Amino acid sequence: MTDKTVLISQEGAVRILTNSNPAARNAITPTLYAELSAALTDAQNDPEVGAIVFTGAGDFFCSGGDLNLLAKRRELPEAERREKLEGLHDLIRALRDCGKPVIAAVEGGAAGAGLSMALACDMLVSARDAFYTVAYVKVGLTPDGGATAFLAEFVSRQLLTELCLTGDRLTAERLHAMGAVNRLTDKGAALAEAIALAAKVANGPQRASARIKTLCRQAHRATLEEQLEAEAVYMVASQADAEAAEGIGAFLGKRKADFVALRRAPQPDAS
Structure with missing residues (x-):
């Protein structure tokens, strides 16, 4: 048994980082911020690593922020709420700025900040039945984690506004048609396909x-x-x-x- 949030494994030159909080559909916790950032830095500095795959444990990528924790933050002063949010934003920057290719492998779905993390990666492999949603509006919140910035790279302002105001789900196939998903797979095959794609670029310059x-x-x-x-x-x-x-x-x-x-x-x- 392990109390680690991020599980680390290796296949050839590919480092696999797994967000492991399956009881909460891999909801984001403060522990994830530090562990995943450290794991990315370690992979960046390891000469045996050529590419990175980021995924979620079990059959779901990430359900976003833990609402129980977010509810408690209402009681904090504004400066402390901002400080805790920057933990997420620093993680998004770490995913985006890693010098080695980072590929997301998505099963089940990516909601809220889970969507942001998936889109922060350089490439995205998704099971066909996975869904993606900005979601925040449904609980009276506004997007964070760069969700609007990443989505704006490939959707119009009108569609971006609709997605954020309704919280409606986008299918993996629609995201693939828009160009945001690199590979579609059958259910349960996203990780294997992501590792194969990572291996293809891992031994490059x-x-x-x-x-x-x-x-x-x-x-x-x-x-x-x-x-x-x-x-x-x-x-x-x-x-x-x-x-x-x-x-x-x-x-x-x-x-x-x-x-x-x-x-x-x-x-x-x-x-």
Whole structure:
């Protein structure tokens, strides 16, 4: 038995992080903030890890915040309520900003901040029968965890407003059609598919991948000139990187590039 909220396992170069609170459909707890952030940092710093899969225990991804805890926060001063909320927001930033690819594997559903965590990941694999909902309005609350920011990347203002004001569910198939879900699977197969997708990118050039993640993350809100500048900065840096020497040399030599060994060598900051 374990009292850990985040369970950690490894398959090849893929680190699997599991939010384990199944009795509450993996509702978010303050313990999750610290444990998942620490697990992401550990995976980031581990040269044996090339990609990360984040999932929920059992048959549900995450039901959002624990309403029992949220009810008690009404009694706290505003500054303390804000401080506790920043724990969630720091976790969202940790998922988004991790230098290694993070893939969400969703079964059952993702509600409230659970939706935010799923969308904060770089890619999303979902069972076809899973649902997604902003949900907050149903309990008299407003969205947090970046839900409106992430949804606004691929839905219109009108649809975003409808989803937030009604709390209606979105099906995984609809999110897939909108481009927010990378892979649809049968029920119970999301984790295996996410691990397979993670394995596909896990042995790639780690520093180039971190730069690509940054470019993709900011592309939807940057102007063309801003994005051209960012691409120029990263391309110039990448050309001088040992990863480029290996990748180009392998291509010209008609062999498979081996980027894994480079992870163990000291490198300057990828930014």
